[in-house]
Amino acid sequence: MRVLLTGSSGWLGRFLAPMLRGAGHEVTGLDVAPGADTQVIGSVADRALIERVFGEKGIEAVIHGGALHKPDIVRYRPQAFIDVNVSGTLNLLEAAQAAGHDRFVFTSTTSLMISSAIREEKGAAAVWLTEESGPLRPRNIYGVTKLAAEKLCSLAHQDAGLACMVLRTARFFPEEDDTHRSLSGTNMKANEFLNRRLTVEDAARAHLAALERAPEIGFATFILSAPTPFAPEECVELKADARAVIARHFPDAAELYARRGWELPKSIGRVYDPGLAEQMMGFRCETGFAEVLAALRSGAPMPFAHDASYVSPKEVAGA
Numbered sequence: 555m556r557v558l559l560t561g562s563s564g565w566l567g568r569f570l571a572p573m574l575r576g577a578g579h580e581v582t583g584l585d586v587a588p589g590a591d592t593q594v595i596g597s598v599a600d601r602a603l604i605e606r607v608f609g610e611k612g613i614e615a616v617i618h619g620g621a622l623h624k625p626d627i628v629r630y631r632p633q634a635f636i637d638v639n640v641s642g643t644l645n646l647l648e649a650a651q652a653a654g655h656d657r658f659v660f661t662s663t664t665s666l667m668i669s670s671a672i673r674e675e676k677g678a679a680a681v682w683l684t685e686e687s688g689p690l691r692p693r694n695i696y697g698v699t700k701l702a703a704e705k706l707c708s709l710a711h712q713d714a715g716l717a718c719m720v721l722r723t724a725r726f727f728p729e730e731d732d733t734h735r736s737l738s739g740t741n742m743k744a745n746e747f748l749n750r751r752l753t754v755e756d757a758a759r760a761h762l763a764a765l766e767r768a769p770e771i772g773f774a775t776f777i778l779s780a781p782t783p784f785a786p787e788e789c790v791e792l793k794a795d796a797r798a799v800i801a802r803h804f805p806d807a808a809e810l811y812a813r814r815g816w817e818l819p820k821s822i823g824r825v826y827d828p829g830l831a832e833q834m835m836g837f838r839c840e841t842g843f844a845e846v847l848a849a850l851r852s853g854a855p856m857p858f859a860h861d862a863s864y865v866s867p868k869e870v871a872g873a
Contacts, residue, residue, distance in 0.1 A: 561620030563589025598642030639699035675823030
């Protein structure tokens, strides 16, 4: 299949493009910045460019991973988010419909599910988040525009029958958190595999699975995160004493962390449940907190990427 992959120079794209080729697909990468898997330099907001690429490359399916992200809020005006995340998605959807496509995969984010109230974690229990959680009240322009793009995907399925898979990915970025620096980057990322992170490799595998299953499913929204060891009935205790809950599931976690000089979370305020992706799409992340602990036991490298110096290719290229 001839696949257009947007965001091909980005962190996800550099892992996803080789997987797509390995599965037998012909990949055309589109990004505002150059990269090893990018053949077309340009923006999804450029309608004429999108139409030209579809025509010249004979595109048969789209994986739309290109976007402005949360850290970009300090660098770009709100209009840029609307141009790229909303208008750019519409350009791709309309081009796919005009070409008679039967599948479209959209990379969304769990961030749009996090209202200010959820982020502040003031409740007495952790918030258990599924695809049915709501009402959705995104707290910034990033979340607002990604939610709008999701709605455009839904409309394309409703009005034109385009099979659209919306993948709300949890965290998989390699750089430091741009707001929380209380722990070292590797320690924080390891902790997040309990409730809100997946590896970039698993994120890429999920997109490949979504591409394959889209015509059968039609339209669906999925949370993508490492499988959590917790259950909804543990939410009160997770908020009050997360370490006690973690000890029940992983009795040696505290000792393994102490050897590394790391800290387990005292309190967990929200948990992403990725069960629907496993149920409907047959996809389950290969790496979770158990694999993190296994690496600590054996002294192996962490099974996830951490690069405090990582900078988005678009910023490096001045795009």
